[in-house]
Amino acid sequence: MTMLISGSLFRKIDRLDPDLKEVMISMVEEWERYREDMVTKVEFGDLREIVKELAEAQKRTEIKVAELVEAQKRTDAKVAELTEAQKRTEIKVAELAEAQKRTDAKVAELTEAQKRTEAALQALTQEVRALTADHKETRRQLGGLAQSVGYVLEDRIAPHVADFAKKIFGVDIALLDRRNLIYEDGKYDELNIYAEGAKNDRPAYVIGECKSQPGKRDLDRFAKVIARARQVLPGDIHYFIVGHQVAPEVEDYARQKYPDLKLFNSLRFTAAFRRSRVDRG
Numbered sequence: 001m002t003m004l005i006s007g008s009l010f011r012k013i014d015r016l017d018p019d020l021k022e023v024m025i026s027m028v029e030e031w032e033r034y035r036e037d038m039v040t041k042v043e044f045g046d047l048r049e050i051v052k053e054l055a056e057a058q059k060r061t062e063i064k065v066a067e068l069v070e071a072q073k074r075t076d077a078k079v080a081e082l083t084e085a086q087k088r089t090e091i092k093v094a095e096l097a098e099a100q101k102r103t104d105a106k107v108a109e110l111t112e113a114q115k116r117t118e119a120a121l122q123a124l125t126q127e128v129r130a131l132t133a134d135h136k137e138t139r140r141q142l143g144g145l146a147q148s149v150g151y152v153l154e155d156r157i158a159p160h161v162a163d164f165a166k167k168i169f170g171v172d173i174a175l176l177d178r179r180n181l182i183y184e185d186g187k188y189d190e191l192n193i194y195a196e197g198a199k200n201d202r203p204a205y206v207i208g209e210c211k212s213q214p215g216k217r218d219l220d221r222f223a224k225v226i227a228r229a230r231q232v233l234p235g236d237i238h239y240f241i242v243g244h245q246v247a248p249e250v251e252d253y254a255r256q257k258y259p260d261l262k263l264f265n266s267l268r269f270t271a272a273f274r275r276s277r278v279d280r281g
Contacts (some may be wrong), residue, residue, distance in 0.1 A: 004097050091168070159275040161278070165197065167273065169238040174198070178190075178191065183228065186208075207225075214250060214263070219254055219263075
C-alpha cells in the first residue's frame with residue numbers, strides 16, 4: 001500500500017524509537033487503509049446511484065425504442081399502403097392513358113366522318129342549288145306555259161263574252177279589253193278579260209280570268225283582285241273564271257265561299273254562248 005505521508009512527517013517518524021516508529025507507521029497504514037476504504041464506499045455508493053440512473057435511463061430508452069419500433073411498424077405499414085395505392089394509381093393512369101388513346105382514335109374517326117359529312121353536305125348543297133335553279137326555271141317555263149294557255153283561252157272565249165255578259169249578268173258590253181288596273185300606291189292588277197258596259201243605265205263591268213285548271217287558291221286570289229277593283233271602278237262588277245277543266249271540289253268551294261263567282265269550263269262556255277263582235281280597247 002502506498003502511504004500518502006509528506007516528506008517532513010516521514011523524517012520525524014524516522015527519528016522515533018524503532019518500536020514507536022513501528023507503532024506510528026502501523027497507525028499511519030491503518031489510517032491510510034481506512035481512508036481508502038471510506039473513499040471506495042463513497043465512490044461505490046455514487047456508482048450505485050449512477051448505475052441506478054443508468055438503469056432507469058436504459059428502461060426509458062428501451063421504452064422509447066419500443067415506441068419507435070411501433071412507430072416504424074406503423075410507418076412501414078403506411079408506406080406499404082402508399083406503395084399499393086401508388087401501384088393502383090399507376091394502373092389507373094395506364095388505364096386512363098389507354099382510354100385516352102381510344103378517345104383520340106374515336107375523335108380522329110369522328111373528325112374524318114365530319115369531313116366526309118361536310119363534303120357530302122357541300123355536294124348536296126350544290127345539288128340543291130342546281131335543283132332550285134332547275135325548279136325556278138321549270139316554274140318560269142310552267143308559268144309561261146300557263147300564261148300561254150290562259151292567252152289561248154282568252155282568245156277562244158273573248159268572242160263569246162258579250163253574249164255571256166248579257167245572258168248571265170244582264171250587262172250590255174260596249175268595250176272588251178285586257179287591262180292593268182293601277183292603284184294610287186302604284187301597284188296594279190292585271191285583268192285578263194276586262195269588259196265595260198251598262199246595266200239598267202248604270203255603269204257595269206265584267207271581269208274574267210282564264211286558267212288551265214283553276215284551284216281554290218286561284219279563286220281566293222281572284223276574289224281579292226275583284227275586291228280591290230271595286231274600290232276604284234265606278235259601277236257594279238261581275239266576275240267569272242273559265243278553265244279547261246274544273247275539279248268538283250273547286251266547284252263546291254266556289255259555290256260555298258264565292259256564290260257571285262261564275263265558274264265554267266271552256267267547252268261549256270263556248271257552246272253555251274254565241275259569238276258576237278265587240279269593240280276591243
